[in-house]
Amino acid sequence: MNNQWLKYGIKVVLILLIQVLIFQRMVFGWGGVNYVQIFIYPILIMGLPIKSPSSLVVALGFLIGLVVDIFYMSPGVHAGALTLTAFLRAPVLAFLEPRTGYNVDVVPSKYYLGLNWYLSYAGILLFIHIFTYYTLEIFTFVFFLEIWMKTLFTLVFTLIFAAMYQFLLDPKS
């Protein structure tokens, strides 16, 4: 149990470092608008074991989002988005549950459930996260089109990196 927590803690630190040291600078776009950002840190929530208590997942989402906010200097924006993502993780898992059900102690990953399953799982949750993020960041539906454009492009690139993470590390726990 302690070992598990330690491993998760190290994973959190590493992913957050990658996020704020590398991906925070990888912002690009065209026509003066930055359409693409990459948000890799939601995989910290997405990759938690399926049987994790849902309130723990929500609390972790809030805390991790808060740390990201400190580096992005946007108090509450990432935290709000990741808290919602964490809250909706359980319904999404229930929605994507295979006919045979989940095995005990399984983590939602390509290794256990296949690439197609993982892409739809990550696609839904990352869409929720990114759309919420841009909504909170822009904070007005006047720029509705801008929110949608940014969400779409950011989602595509983030999903590529999330899939790469699965291929490179192929996580089993």
Add this chain to the structure above:
Amino acid sequence: MRSINEFFARFGTLMLFILLEVVCLVMIVQLNDNQKSIYEHTLLVLNGEFQSRYNQVASYVSLREKVRQLQEENARLRAQKVQRVDIIWNQKDSVWNQDSSEIYHYYPADIISNNLQVRNNNLIINKGTQQGIQEAWGVMSDQGVVGIIQYCSAKYCSILPLVNLESSVSASIRSRNYFGNLGWVGPDVRKARLSAVPKHAEFTVGDTIVTSGYSTIFPKDLPIGVISDFTLPSGSNFYEIEVELFVDFGNLEQVYVVEHTEQDAIQITQKEEERDE
């Protein structure tokens, strides 16, 4: 205890989620300049919208009551006007016939202070000499006679109401032509006393008391109240009549100050008569 546990098992995550999202939203609108200004702008717009809607609704609600009051007053005025036309028509051949239709002017005013202490009751209105109000003019509401202007400053006037020990108004019993003097002995502000009605007068409880029109303060036939009780003190030639007033002094908001445009002329005439004698 078990039900509390069940409740948290079922809704704990939802409550935690809502709590954390509220914290996030508070942080967003408090600590981010862009979002803060958008939030404040939106709040202002929504609040302004809400306030104006609320005011519309509120004024609509009170409008009904206002319309009802105005209708009642209208009806009374209509009745009075018909009476007055009759009087003028009847006096067509008399030497007194002058164009008297514009003898009285009415100035609307609001009661701003309503001081009903048993002995020195007085009212203050928000009109004064700047608006042309002068002392010794009459004051009425849509319900009936209120009192007489006692003292005027530039912007305010104090009223000596019917329910003051000093008050004295010439009044008559409607359609019976007996006159008396309406005063107040306290302590009930809903009741006044009509005295100096002669012993041989005929009237009953429920008869209406109106102004006599014998002074230059009030027009004739303004309602004052109804007779609720009367006694004939032994050895006296005059009735003591208890009058239940129409005006509710505890709940008085809008009044009219009555100006008799010929007041000065009549007073001069009276003085000349006195001098002649």
